[in-house]
Amino acid sequence: MSLPTAEALDSLEEYEDLTAWINDTLTAAEGDQSVESLTELDQQITQLIASLDIACEDTSSQLERTIDDVSRGIPRLTYDLHFIKDSAVSLQSSLATVHARSQAVIPDTTASALEQLKRLDTMKEHMEAAREVLREAESWSTLELEVTSLLAERNYAKAASRLSEANKSMVVFQNTPEYDPRRTLLVNLQNQLEASLSSALVAAINEQNLETCRGYFFIFSNIQREVEFRNYYYGSRRAALTSMWHEAELSDIAPEGNKSTGETFDEFLPKFYASMLALLNQERSSIPAIFPDPAHSLSAFISSILAALQPTFSQRLASISSHYGDLALKELISVFRVTEEFAIGVAKLMDKIQYSAVSSTSLDTEMPPTTINPGHTRKRSMRMSISLRSSVTRSTSGGQKLQLLADGLDWDQELFHPFLEFQADYGSLERRFLDHTLREIVSNETRQKESDQARVFRERAIDIFGAAEESLARYTAFTHGYGSVALLQALDGFLKSFIDMWTADVSFASSLPQSTLQDAASEDLSGLDYTSQDWLNIQTMLHLLSSARSVYERMTSFEVKLRSNLAQTANKFRLYREDPASFPITNSKGAAQILEQSSLNSADLHSLLDRADVDPSQSRENYLRHSGHSSNTGEPLLTDARSAMSDFAKACQVSLQGTILSPLRQHLASYASSSIWTTTAQESRNATFNDLQVPTFSLSPSDIIQRVTEGLLNLPRLFEVYADDDALSFSLQTLPYADPELLKGALEASVPDAPTHSRRHSISKAATLDPETVSTAWLSSLGQSLLVHLTTEVLPRITTLNAGGAAQLASDLGYLSNVIRVINVESEELELWKEYVELNDDVGKAKIGARSDDEDRVLNYVARMRGWQSTLS
Structure with missing residues (x-):
């Protein structure tokens, strides 16, 4: 049985989730018995709905009554406020009257006595203030003697307290001639105190006498020399570490002309970081016992170590880049990874020092609050500190003085800042590395015979794309995705350079002279007298086109990997923007801030990531059209490489066409110089034809044209030999003078309607065209x-x-x-030549005279040949 209705409704106020209340109400029963049947559950729901309806009606009625009460009370409230205001004005007037009467009641003698007491009290305050000033002046007259005596007695704490009091009284002499002399005296005495303490302080620091160091810190803070104390402390504690850095003999950062046999910087740096981390772990216990702001002080200590390194970290990175040249990126990434691991260790140490229980409470009670202000850099004294002048002042690469007391925990930014210059230049470094890889691949591969070039092309492409895939890990490791644009540009140029090399080889091979010895295999192809070299060239170009297809498919597969990698980067950036704490870009906050504020974080970067974070499907036909702008998704990434692949395919096609057409072109080589154009007998015969208006088509074609046409008619038989070779179907759009309408219909027919996801899995497979369509396009x-x-x-x-x-x-x-129409070819220019050549002299001359311009190139040629206008060139 369910809970009583009133109790159930009362329990509603205890729930924030209505679903939970309904479930609890329906399942609650006396004796903890659950609902045994759907019928009972339905009865409970019905009862609960009825109870809720009644409760809603009751609540609505109460709400209406409350609204009515408030509506009636609002006019009364206005009246009450007005009444209170009038009463307050009346009270004010009454108080003024009472005050005037009370003054009139006081006798004149009493008023005079009260005024005299007031004047005497003011005089007392002024006299006390004057006495304090005189005491301060008197104390300044004995200040030098007292402090000198205290220093002689080694009572440094009391001397510091005396100087602190004197410093507070400096405000008395502000804007007076006494200010500068007294300020100079105060600074000199502070210098004496610091000089007296310096050797003892350094000894205490070296001995790690924390109690003594803490007392000295209190003294230095009292005389406004907290920064100088930090300089002493940091300089002494980091001395061994900076010496280790400076004295390291590194084989890859050796001075010019000095061939060092030591370890490399990549081998030395982990040892240096290990020593530095060990020192920081020691300081994790020491610094909280001395300084009131341990995390801030430890961060400043790390910054001081990095700034004191000579040569600087940036200079050593520059030396690495210079030493390794084109391979510098690999070394820089190795150093960067080691630095990231060190930063992770320091970050954990920082977490420990921030959350550990330290004895800072006793420090706060012993030292005045005004002397220590964590996170705030105290104004420096007028004099340059002895410690800063002697051992701590060092110039960074920019020539600025080292500021040891940092404004925040920015140690990691200073740690990673030297890498920023190289990260910003990542594109150039990556391209140099890839170009070096390309040269190695080319130089290590022995030159094969011409017949093996297709195989060599495929094998080299495997190495090339393997090298390209390795760059995906490099850009992530070195720029954490911010170098995406530079990566894409480097890869695009790298792949283009590789393909352009082969394109140049094909073009060069096509320009070499060919053999003129006919091969026996050409006897069945009348008009196509191919030599053995011609047949070899045809086979070579077909194999290269087939290899081009394979390389294109590999390029398409690589582009899918590249797009997927960029999409992962885009997702990482999106999560970072939504929740930086849970989804950091890097393990170091400082490194992330440096990259976020660098030139790498550009609009081009986010535009690229937006383009990559879409459906990556791209059919091969989109590549063949290769603009990629007709679709909103799957826009090509490697545009230059794709263009280079088209150029390579076109070079192979042009070379293949040149070989196929070479016999026909050889037939036409002597056509222009033939004697048939000027023979006397033929001229007499044609004159008769002209007089009789005999149609010119009654003449038989010349022997040269007959052989050319026989060769054209035998071209389809040539393609029957290669009907099963799908290399001819690759990149049809780059065929010279290809029919766009024919190609469009062929490509559309070859790409079936399929869901996007199914195309995505077959993206690397080129479309298969009908052999008859391919032959038609080629013919x-x-x-x-x-x-x-x-x-x-x-x-x-x-x-x-x-x-x-x-x-x-x-x-x-x-x-x-x-x-030519037999092989579906038409030429408007050929028809113009035929039309103009058929004209007799009178019609031709008239046409020349009637023309409005001389842009008709064919007419100009015919007019020159026929002598219709002697001035034509």
Whole structure:
């Protein structure tokens, strides 16, 4: 049975979660018996709903009554306030009247006596103040003698107290001629006290006599020399450590001309940090017993050690960079990691000193609050301290004086600040390292035969992308993600350089002279007289295109890894912004602050991370279009490398086309210088044709054009040999003079509609095109290339063209135009040549005279050949 309704409603006030109250109410029963059936549970819910409805109605009624009461009381409240105000004004008037009457009641003699007492009290206060001033003046007359006597007696604490009192009285002489002489005297006496204490202080510090050191700290604080005491203490405690640093003989930081055989800086630094951490652990017990602000003092001690190092940490890092050259990044990362491990150890020590129980309470009770102000740098005395002048003053690389008393716990910022210069230059360091790796890969690989170049290309690509993947760990270790933009630029340039080397090799090989000895394999291909070298070149270029496909797929896979890595960096940055304490960028707060405030934390960085933190799917066809701007997601990262891959594929295609078309171009080599353009018999015959208006297509094509057209018609048979080779389908968009509409339809047909997630898993697989479509694209490209060669290189070299030659040329071009359509190739410029060559002299001259400009290049060529306008060039 459920709890009574009133008790259940009363218990509602004890719950913050309504769900918990409902569950407890429904399951509560007398004798702790649970609900045995759904029917009983339904009855309880019904009863509870009814109880809640009644309670809601009661609460609503009470609320309405309360609102009514308040509404009626508000006008009365205004009246009450007005009444109180009037009463207060009346009371004020009454008090003024009473005061006036009370003054009138006092007799004149009494008033005079009271005024005299007031004047006497004022005189007493002034006389007491004057007496204090005179006492201070008298004390200053004996100050030097007293302090000197106390110093002779070695009563340093009393001397410090006397000087502290004198310092407080300096305000009396402010803006008077006595101020400067007394100030000079005070500083001199303070110097004497410090000089008397210096040797004893250094001895106490070396002996780690904490009680004596604490007493000396109290004395130095009394004479406003707390900073000087810290200088003595820090300088003495760090002496062994700074000597270890200065005297280290390092093989990779040896002076110029000195070949040191010592250990490397990477080997020395862990030992130095271990010694420094051991010293700090000692100071974790010593500093709290002396200083009132142990954490602040320990931080200042670490900063003083780093600032006192000679040569400085920055100078040694610069020496490392200079010594290792292109490989400096690897050494810098190693040193950076060791420094991070040291920072983690110091951070733990700082946590211990901050949360440990120290005996600072006794210090606070013994020393006046005004002498010690943790976290505040006291104004320095007019004189340069003996300690600062003798042993502590050292110049940093920037030439600024060392300030030992830091304003905050900024030891880790000073520790990591020397690395900032190299972190900001990470992109250059990474690129130099990658370029060195590229040179090693190239130099270590023996040059193979031409037939093995495709295999060498694939094998080198494995090493190249392996080196690229290693850079992902380097940029994370050295910049914690802030170097993402620099990493991307370095990788893009590195991969581009590798591919450009091969592109240059292909272009150079294409420019070499070819053999002219026909191979027996060419007998079945009429008009295509390939040599053995031609067949070898065709095979080599096909293998290189196949390797290019493999390298592209590897590049695409690497880009997925790169995008995933950048996405992880973006997520890390996002979590850091939301909760820096729980999701730190680095294990050191100071290192994170330095990177966050550096030039690496740019708008370009966050833009890149935003682009990377999206769906990374990118089909191969998006690469082939390779702008990547048509989609909002999956935008390419390695744009220059992709462009270089397109250039390499194009170079292979151009070389392959050059070899395929080489027999046809050889046929056309003597076409422009043929005698058929100026023979007398042919001219007479053509003159007759012109008179009779005989169509020029009745002439037979020349032998050269017949051989060229036979070769064009045999090109499809050549591609039947390589129908199963998918290398031809790679990067069709870079084919010279490729038909954009044909490529667009082919690429769309090759990419099936599939969910994004399924494409993501097959991103490295290139699309498979129909062999017939590939052959069509190649034949179209070859035909266009040959026609461009004919219309731009061959025909313009014809010097003279008489009427007979024009008729023959028109016949050749018409025949070629008909044949070229068989392989789906059309050329507007070829048709223009045919049209203009067919014109007779009168029509041609009239067309020349009627033209408005001379930008018709084909007409200019034909006019020069036919002599229609002698001034044309």
